[in-house]
Amino acid sequence: METVKVAFTVNNEETVLQVSPNETLLETLRERLDLTGAKESCGIGSCGACTVEVNGLPLRSCIVLTSEMQGADITTVEGLNREGKLHPLQQTFMEEGAVQCGFCTSGMIMTAKTLLDKNNQPTQKEIIKTISSNVCRCTGYKKIVKAVGEASKKTA
Ligand code: FES
Numbered sequence: 251m252e253t254v255k256v257a258f259t260v261n262n263e264e265t266v267l268q269v270s271p272n273e274t275l276l277e278t279l280r281e282r283l284d285l286t287g288a289k290e291s292c293g294i295g296s297c298g299a300c301t302v303e304v305n306g307l308p309l310r311s312c313i314v315l316t317s318e319m320q321g322a323d324i325t326t327v328e329g330l331n332r333e334g335k336l337h338p339l340q341q342t343f344m345e346e347g348a349v350q351c352g353f354c355t356s357g358m359i360m361t362a363k364t365l366l367d368k369n370n371q372p373t374q375k376e377i378i379k380t381i382s383s384n385v386c387r388c389t390g391y392k393k394i395v396k397a398v399g400e401a402s403k404k405t406a
């Protein structure tokens with residue numbers, strides 16, 4: 251199959267790849283770049299487990315083609331840990347027990363990060379609205395909402 255050359259930034263690293271036109275961003279991240287934080291769950295854009303940040307917005311990487319990522323600035327959960335220090339969201343998810351199986355966690359954190367980046371003092375309602383399309387089958391959501399709220403205090 252014919253391949254396409256695409257150049258983008260992942261976690262501040264310039265990346266140039268030759269990809270097939272139907273390769274998803276999730277496949278590229280997990281299988282070529284060894285960034286396995288984003289998970290494949292539904293594979294059809296419904297659950298949010300594969301969410302990464304692209305140009306400041308949360309994007310479901312299972313339904314995005316890598317060939318469309320030319321020039322994009324991509325951040326995955328692996329890119330949040332700077333100089334050995336966890337992002338406040340990573341820290342509060344652990345502290346509040348907002349992680350059980352962990353399958354939804356990176357998607358939740360990346361979705362919440364895009365909220366805190368533009369509004370570092372969100373109301374509980376805003377937090378719930380933001381994460382409402384990310385599915386968690388384990389925690390019952392309360393601890394996740396609390397963790398995002400606590401992280402907002404650390405980023406405010
Ligand atoms: S795996 Fe991508 S939205 Fe569910």
Ligand code: FES
Pocket residue numbers: 348349350351352353354355385386387388389
């Ligand atoms: S912690 Fe298991 S799906 Fe959310």
